[in-house]
Amino acid sequence: MHFGVNYTPTxxxxxxxxxxxxxxxxxxxxxxxRLGVDHIRIFPLWPVLQPNRSMxxxxxxxxxxxxxxxxxxxxxxxxVDILQGHLSSFDFLPSWMVTWHQRNMxxxxxxxxxxxxxxxxxxxxxEDLPGFLGLTLGNECNQFAEAHHPSxxxxxxxxxxxxxxxxxxxxxxxxxxxxxxxxxxENDAVWYEDGHCFTPxxxxxxxxxxxxxxxxxxxxxxxxxxxxxxxxxxxxxxxxLARAFAKTADRPIWLQEIGAPGNVIDPERAADFCRETIRHxxxxxxxxxxxxxxxxxxxxGLADFPPFEHSLGLYDSERRLKPxxxxxxxxxQQAPAASAAQRRTTALVIPCDxxxxxxxxxxxxxxxxxxxxWMRLSSRGLRPAFVTSGDAASQAALHERGISxxxxxxxxxxxxxxxxSDPRLLHAREAGH
Amino acid sequence: MHFGVNYTPTxxxxxxxxxxxxxxxxxxxxxxxRLGVDHIRIFPLWPVLQPNRSMxxxxxxxxxxxxxxxxxxxxxxxxVDILQGHLSSFDFLPSWMVTWHQRNMxxxxxxxxxxxxxxxxxxxxxEDLPGFLGLTLGNECNQFAEAHHPSxxxxxxxxxxxxxxxxxxxxxxxxxxxxxxxxxxENDAVWYEDGHCFTPxxxxxxxxxxxxxxxxxxxxxxxxxxxxxxxxxxxxxxxxLARAFAKTADRPIWLQEIGAPGNVIDPERAADFCRETIRHxxxxxxxxxxxxxxxxxxxxGLADFPPFEHSLGLYDSERRLKPxxxxxxxxxQQAPAASAAQRRTTALVIPCDxxxxxxxxxxxxxxxxxxxxWMRLSSRGLRPAFVTSGDAASQAALHERGISxxxxxxxxxxxxxxxxSDPRLLHAREAGH
Numbered sequence: 001m002h003f004g005v006n007y008t009p010t011x012x013x014x015x016x017x018x019x020x021x022x023x024x025x026x027x028x029x030x031x032x033x034r035l036g037v038d039h040i041r042i043f044p045l046w047p048v049l050q051p052n053r054s055m056x057x058x059x060x061x062x063x064x065x066x067x068x069x070x071x072x073x074x075x076x077x078x079x080v081d082i083l084q085g086h087l088s089s090f091d092f093l094p095s096w097m098v099t100w101h102q103r104n105m106x107x108x109x110x111x112x113x114x115x116x117x118x119x120x121x122x123x124x125x126x127e128d129l130p131g132f133l134g135l136t137l138g139n140e141c142n143q144f145a146e147a148h149h150p151s152x153x154x155x156x157x158x159x160x161x162x163x164x165x166x167x168x169x170x171x172x173x174x175x176x177x178x179x180x181x182x183x184x185x186e187n188d189a190v191w192y193e194d195g196h197c198f199t200p201x202x203x204x205x206x207x208x209x210x211x212x213x214x215x216x217x218x219x220x221x222x223x224x225x226x227x228x229x230x231x232x233x234x235x236x237x238x239x240x241l242a243r244a245f246a247k248t249a250d251r252p253i254w255l256q257e258i259g260a261p262g263n264v265i266d267p268e269r270a271a272d273f274c275r276e277t278i279r280h281x282x283x284x285x286x287x288x289x290x291x292x293x294x295x296x297x298x299x300x301g302l303a304d305f306p307p308f309e310h311s312l313g314l315y316d317s318e319r320r321l322k323p324x325x326x327x328x329x330x331x332x333q334q335a336p337a338a339s340a341a342q343r344r345t346t347a348l349v350i351p352c353d354x355x356x357x358x359x360x361x362x363x364x365x366x367x368x369x370x371x372x373x374w375m376r377l378s379s380r381g382l383r384p385a386f387v388t389s390g391d392a393a394s395q396a397a398l399h400e401r402g403i404s405x406x407x408x409x410x411x412x413x414x415x416x417x418x419x420x421s422d423p424r425l426l427h428a429r430e431a432g433h
Numbered sequence: 434m435h436f437g438v439n440y441t442p443t444x445x446x447x448x449x450x451x452x453x454x455x456x457x458x459x460x461x462x463x464x465x466x467r468l469g470v471d472h473i474r475i476f477p478l479w480p481v482l483q484p485n486r487s488m489x490x491x492x493x494x495x496x497x498x499x500x501x502x503x504x505x506x507x508x509x510x511x512x513v514d515i516l517q518g519h520l521s522s523f524d525f526l527p528s529w530m531v532t533w534h535q536r537n538m539x540x541x542x543x544x545x546x547x548x549x550x551x552x553x554x555x556x557x558x559x560e561d562l563p564g565f566l567g568l569t570l571g572n573e574c575n576q577f578a579e580a581h582h583p584s585x586x587x588x589x590x591x592x593x594x595x596x597x598x599x600x601x602x603x604x605x606x607x608x609x610x611x612x613x614x615x616x617x618x619e620n621d622a623v624w625y626e627d628g629h630c631f632t633p634x635x636x637x638x639x640x641x642x643x644x645x646x647x648x649x650x651x652x653x654x655x656x657x658x659x660x661x662x663x664x665x666x667x668x669x670x671x672x673x674l675a676r677a678f679a680k681t682a683d684r685p686i687w688l689q690e691i692g693a694p695g696n697v698i699d700p701e702r703a704a705d706f707c708r709e710t711i712r713h714x715x716x717x718x719x720x721x722x723x724x725x726x727x728x729x730x731x732x733x734g735l736a737d738f739p740p741f742e743h744s745l746g747l748y749d750s751e752r753r754l755k756p757x758x759x760x761x762x763x764x765x766q767q768a769p770a771a772s773a774a775q776r777r778t779t780a781l782v783i784p785c786d787x788x789x790x791x792x793x794x795x796x797x798x799x800x801x802x803x804x805x806x807w808m809r810l811s812s813r814g815l816r817p818a819f820v821t822s823g824d825a826a827s828q829a830a831l832h833e834r835g836i837s838x839x840x841x842x843x844x845x846x847x848x849x850x851x852x853x854s855d856p857r858l859l860h861a862r863e864a865g866h
Contacts, residue, residue, distance in 0.1 A: 012484075012488065012490075013485070015484035015485060015488065015490070018451070018481060018484060018490060018492070018493070019490060019492035019493070047480070048451060051445075051448035051451060052445075052446070052448060052735045052736055052737070053736040053737055054734060054735060054736035055445065055448065055734070055735060055736075057445075057448070057451060057452060059451070059452035060451070060452070089533050089534070090528040090529065090533070090534065091528055091531060091532040091533065092528050095523040095524055095525050096523065096736065096737045098524060098531075098583070098584075099524040099582070099583040099584055100522050100523070100524065100583065101522070101523065101737055102583060110736075149532070150531075150532040150533065150535060151531075151532055301487055301488070302485045302487060302488060303485055303486040303487035303488075303529065303543075304485070304486050304529050304534055
């Protein structure tokens with residue numbers, strides 16, 4: 001089991017990439033190393049890395065490398081997300097992508113070529129560092145494809161297939177040889193939103209690890225309560241969903257983002273949320289690691305963040321360890337193994353079409369019938385799994401996963417309690433709307 | 434008369450601000466100093482200066498100051514444009530202005546506050562440098578207000594009044610005491626586009642100098658030919674328009690941007706275009722200066738620029754002086770005075786409403802009846818002026834300007850040959866559409 005944190009610099013947040021303060025960054029990394037975690041996930045900004053379509057900044061790559069070196073020197077492995085893209089409600093798109101130059105990052109051939117070059121160059125800049133563990137294509141890039149995004153870049157699942165494959169291709173061979181992980185990641189729209197162009201099958205099969213981002217402000221905490229099983233098992237639930245769509249029973253699944261957002265989790269209960277969420281997640285087979293969001297609170301002096309972003313850290317913005325940080329550090333230092341021994345013999349069936357797309361993703365969303373059925377069984381201690389309808393029809397597949405009983409559930413959608421990727425909606429929910 | 438250039442760094446274009454290469458910038462400035470000009474206009478990028486609404490980057494201000502120091506050390510005065518904003522078809526808006534955080538830069542009170550702080554801090558960072566000559570609020574910010582802009586930020590003229598006043602206010606007193614100039618600038622939509630929320634009266638009255646941007650790719654060269662009087666006098670024409678709306682007969686007018694775009698001016702005729710355009714412009718009363726766009730060609734290795742942007746320089750991207758550069762240098766070194774003695778006694782009347790907004794700006798645009806009437810009289814050697822209909826009714830106003838004859842012209846609009854600020858349209862025109 002790997003424990004790590006998503007690293008948010010205390011000075012200037014991710015704007016630190018414009019002019020890194022290495023002294024401050026070094027102190028941040030000291031904090032993180034003290035937690036006893038083994039890796040960080042870092043987020044350069046796309047417009048800084050690649051300000052023109054044909055220009056990748058050598059200085060930006062040097063800064064990226066320098067941060068990795070600083071982390072490695074503290075025994076922290078480094079995962080790099082490349083296309084940011086989106087971070088904490090803020091979008092960073094290079095000028096050659098927007099307004100007069102509007103391009104679709106998923107389908108525009110020249111844009112995709114440029115992104116491929118960037119993936120290759122980022123990889124090359126870090127390749128000689130043993131502590132460079134791998135890369136993620138970008139943080140929740142799927143948000144840009146959603147119709148309600150103000151700069152929506154529509155695509156269909158076939159185009160997304162092509163996009164993920166194209167971006168991973170330039171580094172597939174060197175990554176395989178060196179044992180590095182190539183990952184893509186999405187927010188929970190991929191699991192919960194009907195019609196969303198990124199699919200569960202892509203999430204669970206493309207790349208070397210399935211990335212899960214679990215945020216209970218998506219309606220789960222609001223609907224079921226912060227102390228509910230639904231809330232504390234939400235991460236586990238997503239991991240189990242991802243397991244259902246994997247091609248092998250031991251595909252690694254990475255809880256790449258999990259946090260305790262203060263708009264729905266009271267500060268004094270955040271540490272318990274952390275402990276319980278991790279305890280449940282560790283009960284999943286094949287869990288690769290847990291990477292908390294985030295290392296340090298966003299400084300209160302920075303404007304326009306959703307308010308809860310200022311309190312997501314394991315450390316506060318003055319670098320003081322918070323109670324939740326002590327809990328996370330304690331778990332990381334115990335280094336518990338995922339309890340792969342825990343067999344899940346009963347599985348709920350996810351009805352899917354011939355492309356393994358769930359016929360009603362809304363039923364998987366908070367409030368949906370499959371979500372609620374899984375939570376009911378879990379609360380009774382049954383520890384249910386999921387299978388796709390395709391696998392449910394295959395004795396071999398069921399056998400491989402040790403599933404002896406399949407349960408069908410009538411499909412009803414969770415409706416508006418589905419994926420939440422619109423920060424305005426987050427603001428509104430926080431305000432009680 | 435002041436001669437200067439709009440400075441376009443050879444290495445990385447304006448992306449140089451992400452990580453300035455001072456050696457290369459020094460060589461660029463050596464080139465510019467050799468032309469014999471007395472100033473440059475420089476363009477930091479807004480997202481680099483102010484990445485968060487409440488965060489102005491000290492490093493970015495240091496870089497801005499360093500560039501001014503480098504220029505001053507070569508006897509080049511420096512004008513700084515602050516809100517970029519828009520440059521050569523690329524838009525640079527901070528993440529706190531766009532998508533989920535969409536704000537209107539003209540009307541959002543918090544955004545305007547942030548812009549005011551930025552104006553103040555940029556001014557403060559440069560204030561002790563005698564060679565800091567003044568500032569412009571931003572390059573052609575009016576483009577963001579246009580309805581056809583992909584991120585349109587609508588405003589009305591009253592709101593624009595407030596915006597310009599608010600942004601100039603923080604530095605008005607220190608600028609007055611030190612003799613520095615506070616300027617705002619627009620593209621020619623302000624003169625040519627009916628309904629445009631920036632008005633000729635604002636252009637000609639707010640700030641210390643009226644800024645004129647003359648680009649004959651706006652239809653003038655296409656409609657009348659590159660060797661036509663209309664094309665060679667377009668800058669002079671805009672200066673005369675600006676004179677009509679000034680409150681005083683000697684309000685300084687700055688030809689802040691003038692260039693020879695290769696999509697409509699053949700390369701071998703660019704030097705003649707430069708010579709003739711300047712000869713005509715110098716024939717205007719109260720001309721403050723001429724600032725050529727631009728110092729150096731944009732490197733061919735940078736993608737997605739309108740093609741003509743790669744050949745607008747007085748130097749090419751290898752820093753070789755071009756024929757147009759020799760002509761401009763020769764004129765700058767002769768330092769001819771504007772021929773204020775040239776009285777313009779005949780004036781065409783611009784019918785305006787009670788707010789001094791022309792009742793048909795389209796008649797002022799290329800193809801419009803006032804444009805064509807002025808060009809006809811000019812070609813006959815009459816050197817006509819303009820007056821607003823308000824001034825035409827005032828003997829005092831006419832007397833102050835030495836105008837003895839007013840000519841009324843029936844209004845017909847130039848139609849689509851009006852302002853061109855949409856780079857897609859520029860591309861299309863270039864392609865022959």
